[in-house]
Amino acid sequence: MEYINSDEVTKFSKIGQGCMGLGGELERNHHNDEQSLAALKYGFDCGLNYIDTAEAYGAGHSEELVGEFAQGIRKELFIASKVSPENLSPEKINISLDKSLRRLRTDYIDLYQIHWPNPSIPLEDTIEALLKARTAGKIRKLGICNYDPSDIRRISSLMPEDGLFSIQSEYNLFDRFVEQGILPTSRELGSHFIAYSPLDKGRTTDGEAAAKLLNVISKHYSRSPAQIALNWLVKHRDVLAIPKSINFEHIRANSTALDFVLDLDHVRLIEETCNSSPTLVDVKKIKVSISGEGGRSVYQTLDEALQNQLKLTPSPVELSKELQIGNPIKPVRLVKSHEEATEWTFDLIEGRLRYWGWIIAFGYDRPIPSYVRSKSIL
16 A cells, blocks of 8 residues: 655555445444444555544444544544534534544544535634644644635635645546546645545446446456556546445455556546546436435425525525536536436436526526436436
8 A cells, every 4th residue: 555644643545445324324323333343444454544534424423433443543543534514613613523533532633624615604714713723733634625626725825834735525437527627726735635436436437438448457457447446546646535345355455456557558548538528418307316315315396495494505505606606516417317208308316406506596598517327326
């Protein structure tokens, strides 16, 4: 495994262990606790000492599992966690941070990240509170997740030169949206870029041509397609990756994904072939699926989105305001509908808040940027 030195004390692995789903999705789930703890330990034994969790994962239970696993080896780990957008006021940040520290059974967090933006809370207030927590020794590094380039630069301007340690967003061979602005901004600022869902939730990539190419390259190196994807992402795009798995075979494969060198010709072929291009899709041809990712509740109608009774943050209305001032939108994800004789052509499987934000901002007449999957994974 390859490592990066974060300071004179701590080094962290370029491939880490993502913890979304450990301990539950958005609600606590104890069914796989034993397997989750065993997976974390096995990953650590394989050299994966960067652990990325959040207060939202399993309603805090993911942090509890990480805290239990970390006993006796805390100084050998680089633990990252995240504060939820509804908790970004100075008062709530301090409460959330203290709760995370208790669940993690530690007196400091190596990397504390803002999980999602909250336009209703001034960034200045949030950053000031986080910097005070860093000065107090409760956190060592600060990071952000899921921000657009303009907000990333603004946040960086509010921090000291060494303030913005990392920027995290989804990045994989299917979804390369970050290359349009977020990743270059991260490099410009000298921040580490952390890719979540680097293996696209187990799909690795999408489309017949991309899958065929990865299989051919995999056979050439006697590696799995997932290892090829991680190698390209981390070694040749200069990022960190945090795949999540509780499967020992997959964890071992992840930990050895950097143990070989891709030929430049193969790098170029992956670059050119594994690149899903967003298309503009008529919003009237899209049906919102009944259930969301990970069992999340979703809005089925425009009225529901406007009312935001689930108190989602950021809300569809807040997202619409960001779109109206010209901020870029991460494409939603669609799959062609299997239902016959319907008025819609696509099912919306990911990006429901962005979908409603788009309609609130622009109505039903402007097509929305979309990735169209070959088939659904729900």
